[in-house]
Amino acid sequence: MNDPVRPAPPAxxxxxxxxxxxxxxxxxxxxxxxxxxxxxxxxxxxxxAPVAILxxxxxxxWLAWRRGIAPLETLxxxxxxxxxxxxxxxxxxxxxxxAVSRAxxxxxxxxxxxxxxxxxxxxxxxxxxxxxxxxxSIGTSMGTIAAVVPIALGVADAAGLDxxxxxxxxxxxxxxxxxxxxxxxxxxxxxxxxxCRMRDKFRENFKIALPAAVATMALLAVLGDAAPVVAPxxxxxxxxxxxxxxxxxxxxxxxxxxxxxxxxxLAAVAGFASGPGYxxxxxxxxxxxxxxxxxxxxxLALLIGGLAALIRAAGGLEWLAAAIARxxxxxxxxxxxEV
Numbered sequence: 001m002n003d004p005v006r007p008a009p010p011a012x013x014x015x016x017x018x019x020x021x022x023x024x025x026x027x028x029x030x031x032x033x034x035x036x037x038x039x040x041x042x043x044x045x046x047x048x049a050p051v052a053i054l055x056x057x058x059x060x061x062w063l064a065w066r067r068g069i070a071p072l073e074t075l076x077x078x079x080x081x082x083x084x085x086x087x088x089x090x091x092x093x094x095x096x097x098x099a100v101s102r103a104x105x106x107x108x109x110x111x112x113x114x115x116x117x118x119x120x121x122x123x124x125x126x127x128x129x130x131x132x133x134x135x136x137s138i139g140t141s142m143g144t145i146a147a148v149v150p151i152a153l154g155v156a157d158a159a160g161l162d163x164x165x166x167x168x169x170x171x172x173x174x175x176x177x178x179x180x181x182x183x184x185x186x187x188x189x190x191x192x193x194x195x196c197r198m199r200d201k202f203r204e205n206f207k208i209a210l211p212a213a214v215a216t217m218a219l220l221a222v223l224g225d226a227a228p229v230v231a232p233x234x235x236x237x238x239x240x241x242x243x244x245x246x247x248x249x250x251x252x253x254x255x256x257x258x259x260x261x262x263x264x265x266l267a268a269v270a271g272f273a274s275g276p277g278y279x280x281x282x283x284x285x286x287x288x289x290x291x292x293x294x295x296x297x298x299x300l301a302l303l304i305g306g307l308a309a310l311i312r313a314a315g316g317l318e319w320l321a322a323a324i325a326r327x328x329x330x331x332x333x334x335x336x337x338e339v
Contacts, residue, residue: 078309135177
């Protein structure tokens with residue numbers, strides 16, 4: 001039996017080993033800014049990140065080879081690291097949960113129940129809170145905007161509200177909720193890479209994001225006019241249960257893989273119970289659609305893991321750690337630490 005692939009020990013510190021990361025960032029952000037300046041509405045999606053990283057991987061492999069390091073074995077060891085594999089699994093499960101919960105009508109249920117309980121003067125802050133809850137539950141701001149904006153605009157037209165303010169309320173709530181979500185792809189990546197617990201990240205982010213959310217809701221309450229609330233058709237409150245369970249279990253510290261698996265199962269049960277239109281075939285199809293929605297971030301995580309292993313083996317991280325240590329020895333205090 002072949003021995004398992006192990007990461008290569010780091011070589012002597014080398015600033016040159018960090019250049020592959022700089023190449024990747026220059027290609028991705030450079031292309032995004034260029035196409036945005038050319039008028040492309042989705043400028044940063046013209047050159048996808050998993051493609052932009054390929055030249056960086058080639059450069060990293062060459063630098064590793066020059067230092068006598070086996071580049072392919074090092075790349076594979078980095079891609080197969082347990083933290084990377086866990087991130088990829090959680091990405092896929094989070095996509096599946098978001099897709100299934102949307103398909104069974106959970107988003108529509110949240111909007112209907114939220115707007116149905118609002119007084120006429122608080123419809124804009126209410127839309128902000130609805131978008132916040134949906135983003136917090138499914139872990140994606142863009143998915144929340146896509147799901148909530150059509151409903152919110154219908155409500156705005158019926159109530160005679162300013163469409164720009166309505167869109168601002170939904171976008172702001174989606175960003176706030178995604179910032180705090182325990183199943184957001186960025187949350188998963190940061191907590192796994194830094195070795196901290198998700199609820200600790202939630203607690204620290206909450207201190208930063210809450211004042212902005214309170215100020216936003218106050219502004220929306222002042223800027224908005226009282227208007228008759230025309231809520232969407234009533235939906236079963238049971239459809240909201242998977243969201244509540246996922247949030248509660250994640251915040252108490254249950255393993256995120258188990259949390260998402262239970263959320264997917266509960267969303268399916270809620271869909272089966274809500275009517276005959278949702279069946280096992282629809283459920284399995286929605287799981288795969290959720291997987292597909294996370295392909296880009298999953299591929300990027302794998303390739304970033306490989307790139308990090310190449311940079312580490314060539315001495316890039318050792319050089320960076322030494323540079324930070326030199327700076328820390330020459331500068332004291334909290335501000336220097338933040339820098």
